Amino acid sequence: MGLSAVTVLGVDRPGVIAAVTGSLADCGANIQDSTMTLLGGHVAMMLLVSGELDSTELLKRLSASDLVVTASAIEARRHFCDEGDGLGYVLTVHGPDRPGIVSAVSAVLAADGGNITGMSTRLSGRLYVLIADVELPKEVDVAALMRQLAAVGASLDSEITFRPVEPDLI
Amino acid sequence: MLRLTGRRPTPRRALPCGRDPACFSFWGASGAVGGSPVDSARYRTSPTESGNPHDPPFRAACPPRSSTTGPSPCGHSVKRPGRQESAGGEPPHGCRDPGGTSSADAERTPGEAAGGTPREVLGAPHRLLSVVAEPVDPTAPEVVVAAADLLATLRSEPSTAGLAAPQIGLSWRLIAFDARRHPRSRSWAGELVVVNPRLAAASHWDHAREGCASIAGLTADVRRATRITVHGHLPGSGEPVTIEADAFEARCIQHQLDHLDGLLFLDRVPGALSLHRRLHTCDA
Ligand SMILES: [Zn+2]
Numbered sequence: 001m002g003l004s005a006v007t008v009l010g011v012d013r014p015g016v017i018a019a020v021t022g023s024l025a026d027c028g029a030n031i032q033d034s035t036m037t038l039l040g041g042h043v044a045m046m047l048l049v050s051g052e053l054d055s056t057e058l059l060k061r062l063s064a065s066d067l068v069v070t071a072s073a074i075e076a077r078r079h080f081c082d083e084g085d086g087l088g089y090v091l092t093v094h095g096p097d098r099p100g101i102v103s104a105v106s107a108v109l110a111a112d113g114g115n116i117t118g119m120s121t122r123l124s125g126r127l128y129v130l131i132a133d134v135e136l137p138k139e140v141d142v143a144a145l146m147r148q149l150a151a152v153g154a155s156l157d158s159e160i161t162f163r164p165v166e167p168d169l170i
Numbered sequence: 171m172l173r174l175t176g177r178r179p180t181p182r183r184a185l186p187c188g189r190d191p192a193c194f195s196f197w198g199a200s201g202a203v204g205g206s207p208v209d210s211a212r213y214r215t216s217p218t219e220s221g222n223p224h225d226p227p228f229r230a231a232c233p234p235r236s237s238t239t240g241p242s243p244c245g246h247s248v249k250r251p252g253r254q255e256s257a258g259g260e261p262p263h264g265c266r267d268p269g270g271t272s273s274a275d276a277e278r279t280p281g282e283a284a285g286g287t288p289r290e291v292l293g294a295p296h297r298l299l300s301v302v303a304e305p306v307d308p309t310a311p312e313v314v315v316a317a318a319d320l321l322a323t324l325r326s327e328p329s330t331a332g333l334a335a336p337q338i339g340l341s342w343r344l345i346a347f348d349a350r351r352h353p354r355s356r357s358w359a360g361e362l363v364v365v366n367p368r369l370a371a372a373s374h375w376d377h378a379r380e381g382c383a384s385i386a387g388l389t390a391d392v393r394r395a396t397r398i399t400v401h402g403h404l405p406g407s408g409e410p411v412t413i414e415a416d417a418f419e420a421r422c423i424q425h426q427l428d429h430l431d432g433l434l435f436l437d438r439v440p441g442a443l444s445l446h447r448r449l450h451t452c453d454a
Contacts, residue, residue: 094436095295118442124387127294131390133442159300161437166393 004029004053005074008045010067016043020069023061029053048074086115086135087142088165091149095158097128104156105130108148113137128158133165286315286322289338291330291383294434299384303334303341303430308365308403313342317363317405320346324361330383332422334429337384343367344405345426349419354378356417364411367402369427374416380425380435381448391444392435394421 008020017036024031029049036045055071062069093105106116109132118133136142146162153160292299306313316335324333324346332347348361372395381389398420400413415423425435439445 090439090441092437092439094434120442120445122388122445122447124385124447125293127385127388129388129436129445131436131439131442131445157295159295159434159437161433166440 002051002053003032003074003076004049004051004055004058004071006045006047006049006058006062006069006071008043008047008062008067008069010043010064012038012041012043013066016067017045019064020045020062020067024049024058027051027053027058027061029058085138087138087140089134089136089142090161090163090165091130091132091134092161093128093130093153093156093158095128095153095156096126097123098156101128101156101158102130104152105132105149105160108145108152109134109136111148112140112145114140114145134162286318286320288322288326289319291323291327291333291337292339293386294382294384296384298336298339298341299429299434300432301336301341302432303336303343305366306342306344308405308408313344313365314406316340316342317344317346317365320344321361321363324348327383331418332426333383334426336429336432343430345423345430347419347422347426349415349422352418352422354418357415357419359413359415359419362411362413363405364400364402364413365405365408367400367423367427367430369398369424370401370412371397371399372420372424373397377440378421379446380421382425382435385434385436387448388436389446389448390435390439391446392438393440394424396420398423400427 006024008016010016021031024047029051032048032050034045034047036043038044053071053073055073058071059069062071091105091109093101095101102119102121109116113136115135116132117135119130120132121128121130123129136145149160149162306316320333320335320338320340323338324330327333328351331349331352332345334346335342335344343366344363345367346361346363347359349355349358350361374396375393376396377391377393379389379391397416398414400415400423402411402413403409404411413423428434428438436445
């Protein structure tokens with residue numbers, strides 16, 4: 001069974017999700033993982049759908065005047081780390097808004113093989129906030145990584161915290 | 171430019187201010203972003219930048235502590251050693267008894283209410299919101315004035331249930347809170363200013379959404395203890411005070427304690443999906 005990645009961008013209005021998912025159902029597509037959020041009043045939705053799909057047909061059915069839709073076949077699910085192999089951390093950066101915060105911080109993580117598995121950034125007034133879920137290979141020297149992050153944070157006038165994911169106890 | 175404003179009604183219980191009951195600081199009402207320390211010449215101290223034992227290395231948020239001494243089941247008492255109940259025993263800066271009499275408001279003397287001057291609430295990013303605050307002498311006159319100002323500022327922010335001195339530009343270990351207005355409050359220690367507060371016990375951890383008067387427009391789901399015991403001193407008399415708080419009041423106090431250690435709730439967000447933008451029409 002084929003997998004397709006579908007992205008939907010558009011103006012936020014009631015019924016956008018109903019329209020998109022209705023079209024997918026009509027195509028016989030089965031929604032697996034999906035995420036949706038609002039970015040500056042725009043819908044941003046990404047879906048992993050399965051089914052015997054014709055992406056041309058899918059695009060035709062999903063198209064709407066106020067939506068930008070892409071659909072592409074992708075390979076089977078894959079994982080960067082083997083199950084249970086990575087160490088989970090949460091990174092918080094907050095400080096004055098300026099260009100290059102995300103790239104500077106993510107470059108430090110990437111240099112150690114760290115993988116950002118989720119990220120939210122928000123600008124509220126002058127305050128820029130970045131929260132990232134990070135998976136580190138087991139062999140990473142976390143203390144050294146933290147020192148590097150601290151240096152980057154200082155250069156950006158930002159506060160950085162980097163802490164292990166709280167275990168789910170329940 | 172599209173706006174989210176006015177799109178989502180809030181079906182939750184309405185508050186007097188009409189704001190989101192999920193946040194103990196319902197709204198950073200002042201919207202004071204990037205404000206400068208107020209009256210810095212008079213009050214500002216030199217906060218320690220390093221070497222303070224309260225400052226965890228690299229701002230690592232402290233791991234949750236498990237309690238060995240849980241609060242009493244009722245969880246809402248304020249113990250004041252050596253103090254007898256008396257109408258005339260009102261300390262100078264607004265400590266009222268839990269479940270106080272119906273005349274609690276009447277007991278607030280004009281002098282007490284007028285004793286402080288509301289100050290501007292600093293908005294993040296601001297250096298004073300990221301440094302460890304200094305312990306102070308609760309009986310020192312300038313601390314008493316600061317406590318009155320902190321309380322006056324809290325009262326002037328109707329959607330805020332707690333403030334810490336760094337938020338008004340003082341890097342001192344003072345917190346003020348009044349959990350009464352919040353719909354999820356159970357314990358209520360009164361309207362209180364505590365000097366040099368320290369967490370003695372914490373248990374029953376839970377996630378809930380919170381905001382901050384210094385952070386306009388954002389909230390996050392943060393894990394906090396729902397039962398805590400806090401020791402500290404009252405301003406003026408220096409009388410020791412122990413607060414046993416639960417539910418919302420416990421969360422509010424822990425949030426203020428974090429301010430004293432230069433931490434914001436943003437530093438405790440458990441993951442990328444736990445950060446939220448407030449969706450209120452007053453988001454301006
Ligand atoms: Zn706060």
